[in-house]
Amino acid sequence: MEYKHDIFAPVYKRLKVPATKDNFTIKYDDGSMLNMASDLFTLIRSFSIESPNPTVYRRAIQGKPGATVTGRDLNERQIRVVCELYALNEVDYTLAEKELYKALYKDAEFYIVQDAMPTRQWRVTVDEAFTPTQEGSTAEFTITFTVSSGFAESIGALDDPQTFDYDWSFADNMPLYEDFSYTHSTRSFPIYNLGDVTLDPNNAPVYQIFYTGASNGLTIENRTTGDVWRYSGTTRTGDTLVIDTVFARVNGLPVTDLTNWADLRFAPGRNDIRITGTSGSFEIKFDFRFLYF
16 A cells, blocks of 8 residues: 555554454455455454345235235345454554545445455445544444445356356355356357346346357347347358347447347356357357356
């Protein structure tokens, strides 16, 4: 961490705050990161994740006892973190407090990654103010993060090998004894959703499908969910068709109006995919981030 006034830097470099199992790192959209213990001199005493927060819809039917469940929404949830800020003296405390505020409020949204679960990240906002209770050169406080989506996201990208060295683990629903891939050149293959939640263009933080090759009336069917996506146009050898959430492009040009506007969903676990309308050799690649409770 760099400081405008170099006179303070040696003081901070000598300050060591232990990282508990509940310690976490802040990840910003520009790729920069700050660790609560080593960068912000904050001891994390607890990291409490609220359970999923459902709204259940019911309808009473005349002449039938009770009510019938007609649907459910999963709402935003909160993470409450109990912290203790450390400094070497009261002057240093003032500087450390300002750095903490800057870290938490400089962006409207950012990710946090708990040391205890390094393969998942939470997209959060800080919606509430908090007032540290200062005693000398330390202070206690509680941060309340809001997770607007209600879910954690996978950190590992689908381009990364599915190994322990690339932010994946069996805690992330990796199937045992299965050789699975997200790039294929055959017309039938499985796609695994390693998350806890069905993925669709409306909820996935990253949702893209890339088809490269010639085609006429390309159709992608998920036999597991029953969803069918169709493109009534054609592509040539070397062309790339991209499905980006609900939109489609061929070589960067929009072609959504030539599709059936269908959502391709991917249920948790194995999804059996079939492709028709291909011509010659082709490659299809899937890029998702998975969602977890």
